[in-house]
């Protein structure tokens with residue numbers, strides 16, 4: 056990744072402060088090296104809507120230099136293995152307490168049924184999303200796990216990843232919350248990539264009444280530790296930030312830089328997700344204001360300029376109806392999109408139909424390509440470790456590391 060060109064960095068900041076024309080930004084972005092500095096990122100994040108076209112042009116040019124004319128997505132099924140969770144994030148509609156309406160832990164048979172259905176629909180990813188360590192808080196979960204034959208939720212998750220690996224053509228991508236080094240290693244045996252959203256580096260969001268009040272697993276230092284341990288093990292890793300949950304602009308920049316620093320040390324971050332908070336009537340934060348469209352676009356663009364050679368993703372269903380503007384802001388990936396299962400984390404926001412996604416992606420001069428849960432540039436790393444996972448990945452990927460079209 057190139058080092059900042061100080062002259063251009065100053066030029067960029069000056070252009071914002073003097074309200075220069077977008078055309079000069081476009082010129083600058085195509086002729087100067089990135090990434091921008093911390094200071095410029097903060098300035099750009101605080102800039103007004105009049106500056107947005109120039110910022111977007113710079114971000115889009117950076118994306119085109121990184122991955123020209125391609126936007127990827129992962130065709131997936133969503134497996135909410137359990138929605139019991141010991142945390143109480145203020146924005147979450149997914150979690151339940153035992154006995155609460157909708158509380159549910161899937162059986163192995165249910166997992167296989169969903170995955171086999173996805174297999175028939177050309178899916179290549181089984182995304183396991185679940186609450187964090189519910190058995191630590193709820194005896195009901197301990198009893199449910201005992202009946203299933205497992206000591207912990209992670210033991211059960213590991214077994215289900217292995218089941219999917221052995222019995223189907225889909226590749227697992229677990230997203231179970233905080234993980235120790237030992238657990239990262241165990242899950243990586245059956246999964247070509249693992250995910251954990253950093254969300255924010257601001258620990259004040261754990262204060263009483265804030266977004267992460269009563270959510271012990273959202274302590275930023277612990278989440279950074281998991282991301283770092285994955286780096287030490289060389290595991291392709293997905294992470295990202297959640298915007299609009301009470302963080303400042305400075306927090307957003309610091310969160311992105313924390314991710315970038317870990318990637319510079321270990322080279323294992325395969326994508327950074329920029330997710331926007333959405334209001335739902337049933338959540339503790341029901342009266343909060345969502346980030347505006349321009350705030351989201353500005354944040355995505357700044358992420359691109361801070362990390363010009365990183366896969367940047369924003370979920371299209373959280374930005375309907377204007378989601379193709381995210382391409383203008385420099386994303387190169389839509390994330391997981393399912394033709395089968397709803398987004399259980401944001402059930403009110405259906406994924407766009409894949410044909411519609413393809414049409415609107417192409418209207419921006421991009422080709423929509425299906426990737427696997429591991430990005431093409433990280434496929435060789437997984438293939439280099441002999442075993443069942445690499446054999447399966449070799450069958451699932453094409454010569455460039457994308458999903459095999461014939462599947």
Ligand code: SF4
Pocket residue numbers: 140141142143144147148149150185186187232270272
């Ligand atoms: S966002 Fe995740 S950790 Fe927080 S309450 Fe929901 S399921 Fe639990």
